[in-house]
Amino acid sequence: MDDFVGTQAPARRLSDPREAVDELERAVPGLSALRLANPTDINWHLVETELGCGLPADYKLLCQLYPPFILGDFLGVGGPAPGQEVAWARDSWNDLEDVAEWCTEADLAVPMHPYPAPGGLLPWAGSYQGDLFLWTTTPASPDEWTVTVASRSSAWWHYSGGAVQFLADLVSGAVQPWALPRVRAEATAC
Template sequence: MEFGEITARLSPPILPKEIDDLSWDAVEGELGVELPAGYKEFVATYGTGSIGKFLWIFNPASKNRSLNGEAIRYFQSSYTELKQDFPADYTRPTFPALNSFLPWAVTDNGDTLVWILCDKPPNSWKVGVMASDQVAEEIYESDFVEFIVQLLDQEIDSKILPRQFLDMKKTFQSF
């Protein structure tokens, strides 16, 4: 699925915010992994903001620590600590191991949208939704672009994401 499927459904802002200082090479170097092209194109096209005033896409160049690389590191370190304290409940490996997760968005409810790392190229990583307690998770057979299109088309079925958000027509709000 092409990125244009997203822009056909979700109007991008005329002037996306906080993209001027974005260096994907630096971000990927710090993380130690290449990121999916669709995600990078999304951030470059939309900048910092939310879908439906509920789903906040991380922008590594954002000045908002809740939405930039610090947020990504926070979710990873929190999971690592929880896994150390409660290994029976937190069975997923820690980043950057195969089958670990890498956060790319957060909801107002504290749920986290992640990629599940595998031995395939980043554009084929599956999307997961982790509940705010990081125990319950849902894995979708979709990459980033497919998941966003399905979300915009109201085709995502979830026990974690609220039905009100899933069923609403969504717009992008710059922050």
């Protein structure tokens, strides 16, 4: 049986994408050295059309300001490259097969399902140890989506803030890394 560990909440949910990115830069001081000289021109309309849903503004801003990167030799974060938007979205659809398998294998009191099911899970990052970091999609604005963590050790948990704030809180220690290792405040480009 898989374990649902619980839900953690930030002291205050950051709704401004810029504020969330600033918080991540404070938590990971070396991250700003990776910032692109000019924001990447990602065609988000194309990505979102292919996915069939919008994506959170904090994540989109992070992907425009930074190349794909790794936090603490553990967690890989990145988005579509210009010109590769459709391929990236299609890869996301393919990743949903793994999410469906994890959801099926999880013996949780409240079953979870992959996107596009109502409230379905949509992956946005992964660890090199096989952990999944997902959005819990809702009919509300993507900016109100929360994070679900599915660890390789079969523990599932929620974080009631956005993805970028989650990264900042995970690295800074403001959130407990239930079933995950501590993530060092280091960032390297992929």
